Amino acid sequence: MLSLKKISKKMGDFHLKDIDLEISEGTYYVLLGRSGSGKTQLLELIAGLNDPDSGEIWLDGENITHKKLQNRGIGLVFQDYAIFPNMTVFGNIAYSLNAGKADKARTRERVNVVADNLNISHLLTRSTHNLSGGELQRVALARTLITSPRLLLLDEPMASIDASLKDGIKRLLRQLNKQGLTIIHVTHDYREALSLSSRVGVIHNGQIIQEGKPEEVFRKPVTKFVARYSGIRNFFRVIFRNTDGKWIAISENNIKFNIKGSFSEGEGLLLLRSDEIRISVDPPLESSNCLKGIVKDILPSEYGMEVTVDTGEIFYVDISAETYKQQPFSELSEVWIEFSEEAGIALQGQ
Amino acid sequence: MNRYGPFNWILLILSSLVLLFLVAPLLGMFIHTGLGEFFETAADKEVQASIWLTVWVSFSATFLFAIAAVPFSWLLARKSFPLKSVVQGIIDLPVVLPHTAAGIALLGFISRDGILGKTASAFGLSLVNNPAGIAIAMAFVSLPFLINSAREGFAAVPERLEKAALNLGASRTRVFFTISLPLAWRSIMTGFVMMFARGMSEFGAIVIIAYHPMVAPVLIYDRFSSFGLTYARPAAVLFIIVALIVFTFLRVLSEKRKPVITKSEYAES
Numbered sequence: 001m002l003s004l005k006k007i008s009k010k011m012g013d014f015h016l017k018d019i020d021l022e023i024s025e026g027t028y029y030v031l032l033g034r035s036g037s038g039k040t041q042l043l044e045l046i047a048g049l050n051d052p053d054s055g056e057i058w059l060d061g062e063n064i065t066h067k068k069l070q071n072r073g074i075g076l077v078f079q080d081y082a083i084f085p086n087m088t089v090f091g092n093i094a095y096s097l098n099a100g101k102a103d104k105a106r107t108r109e110r111v112n113v114v115a116d117n118l119n120i121s122h123l124l125t126r127s128t129h130n131l132s133g134g135e136l137q138r139v140a141l142a143r144t145l146i147t148s149p150r151l152l153l154l155d156e157p158m159a160s161i162d163a164s165l166k167d168g169i170k171r172l173l174r175q176l177n178k179q180g181l182t183i184i185h186v187t188h189d190y191r192e193a194l195s196l197s198s199r200v201g202v203i204h205n206g207q208i209i210q211e212g213k214p215e216e217v218f219r220k221p222v223t224k225f226v227a228r229y230s231g232i233r234n235f236f237r238v239i240f241r242n243t244d245g246k247w248i249a250i251s252e253n254n255i256k257f258n259i260k261g262s263f264s265e266g267e268g269l270l271l272l273r274s275d276e277i278r279i280s281v282d283p284p285l286e287s288s289n290c291l292k293g294i295v296k297d298i299l300p301s302e303y304g305m306e307v308t309v310d311t312g313e314i315f316y317v318d319i320s321a322e323t324y325k326q327q328p329f330s331e332l333s334e335v336w337i338e339f340s341e342e343a344g345i346a347l348q349g350q
Numbered sequence: 351m352n353r354y355g356p357f358n359w360i361l362l363i364l365s366s367l368v369l370l371f372l373v374a375p376l377l378g379m380f381i382h383t384g385l386g387e388f389f390e391t392a393a394d395k396e397v398q399a400s401i402w403l404t405v406w407v408s409f410s411a412t413f414l415f416a417i418a419a420v421p422f423s424w425l426l427a428r429k430s431f432p433l434k435s436v437v438q439g440i441i442d443l444p445v446v447l448p449h450t451a452a453g454i455a456l457l458g459f460i461s462r463d464g465i466l467g468k469t470a471s472a473f474g475l476s477l478v479n480n481p482a483g484i485a486i487a488m489a490f491v492s493l494p495f496l497i498n499s500a501r502e503g504f505a506a507v508p509e510r511l512e513k514a515a516l517n518l519g520a521s522r523t524r525v526f527f528t529i530s531l532p533l534a535w536r537s538i539m540t541g542f543v544m545m546f547a548r549g550m551s552e553f554g555a556i557v558i559i560a561y562h563p564m565v566a567p568v569l570i571y572d573r574f575s576s577f578g579l580t581y582a583r584p585a586a587v588l589f590i591i592v593a594l595i596v597f598t599f600l601r602v603l604s605e606k607r608k609p610v611i612t613k614s615e616y617a618e619s
């Protein structure tokens with residue numbers, strides 16, 4: 001479907017470097033990166049808004065690197081929607097059809113169909129000046145979908161809409177993808193990536209640093225940057241040691257973690273997901289990693305509560321609100337935390 | 351009154367002085383013109399013909415040169431090219447030139463010995479002492495107003511709107527006419543009115559190229575130098591009133607912008 005080969009582009013101080021990317025038909029690809037990471041620039045190169053300095057872009061077996069953007073058949077929905085303010089909603093959606101001089105009845109019919117699908121039929125005669133963020137976004141989406149693009153590019157589609165509307169948009173995008181539309185969706189929000197993508201690429205400083213299925217990327221981040229992105233907050237600088245055939249990681253504060261897998265001796269990072277750690281007032285009966293500590297802080301989080309425990313190292317533990325209600329601990333209580341050998345994610349050479 | 355400090359008072363006095371300086375001569379001229387003289391001048395066929403000539407030649411010059419100048423302004427707003435700052439300097443040149451010098455330069459260009467004059471005379475047209483020559487002189491001194499205003503208008507149109515239109519399959523020409531031009535319309539019209547006004551008021555360059563047929567500024571000068579202030583004043587007042595009416599009309603017209611696809615067109619489709 002889409003293939004990027006060694007794409008490079010220098011823009012001021014910023015540099016997209018040797019980007020290689022393969023996206024097959026029907027994929028929902030989420031490109032994840034912070035602002036300034038180069039994700040929007042990459043999207044604009046694919047759409048043809050800018051030309052790369054070097055490298056090639058192939059779409060369906062055709063080299064489109066220098067093809068005019070009008071003829072690429074790639075739909076792009078801009079982050080700020082780029083709605084034409086001098087036209088009505090109808091004018092915006094019908095814009096591409098007028099370019100092809102389609103007859104008026106057919107134009108109206110096609111606009112009505114796409115407007116119905118996106119639930120904006122009631123807006124067609126409106127000026128675009130007083131529309132909400134969600135409405136503008138659906139107009140922008142309708143305007144692009146009516147061109148029946150081969151590939152849909154979305155630049156931060158959830159960035160300027162209310163949280164209450166996000167679920168509806170996600171449903172719509174998922175549905176479009178199920179109907180066979182290949183989508184590349186650029187975002188800085190890993191939760192969007194988790195809930196939508198069939199593949200994820202993490203872009204940082206103009207390079208794609210990890211790519212794969214979302215569960216692979218988020219379960220096994222290859223760098224600290226990706227780990228931070230996936231919501232991991234427990235990072236420990238450790239030394240990996242093999243003692244009697246078993247691997248341990250020793251933190252700077254001399255906490256020993258039992259870990260499973262194949263490593264090489266030396267320095268590195270050990271990562272632990274907050275939801276992989278269990279917390280209790282009583283010591284666990286049997287556990288490969290079990291530590292006693294003091295509760296430093298308890299804060300509401302999106303999963304329920306986040307408990308900060310000091311065991312000599314600081315651990316962030318996520319528990320559900322239900323579990324929290326059943327636990328008789330509070331700030332400064334003595335508690336036990338435990339996690340399995342498999343829970344630790346080792347990053348070596350970081 | 352004590353709410354305003356000395357700084358505000360000084361500002362107020364200085365601003366009033368500037369305004370008075372601008373308004374007083376015009377007001378004086380209006381006051382010194384008797385109604386009888388005014389209506390007599392307004393009925394004068396020579397004055398009428400002169401004002402009409404000034405208005406239509408300046409409008410035609412603005413309109414015809416806008417056809418090339420507006421796309422040129424888009425180019426200046428959007429594209430980078432070698433020596434762009436030199437090009438920008440050339441555009442502003444007529445503003446800093448003494449207008450009589452501009453007239454002398456143009457005369458060399460459009461007289462029978464000049465390139466344009468030779469070409470025109472091949473078609474049996476003499477540009478000197480002809481409305482066409484007047485239009486060229488008007489355009490020469492007033493084009494920067496249109497180009498600079500239109501360029502600023504185009505620069506203010508977000509480039510991503512043009513790119514979004516291209517992404518929707520529109521040609522460059524269609525994007526220009528449906529996105530860039532309508533969105534920069536207000537600035538283009540401001541530039542149009544400015545160029546038109548500057549063309550109408552031009553004297554220095556025109557008087558060298560075409561004393562006859564007489565445009566209004568030349569006629570006012572002619573009457574002043576031949577008959578004196580009293581005789582020139584009513585013609586000047588009349589010309590100012592006509593100019594004000596025309597500009598107000600054009601301003602009102604330029605404020606009205608319509609969307610490319612309107613509600614009624616939607617209902618018809």
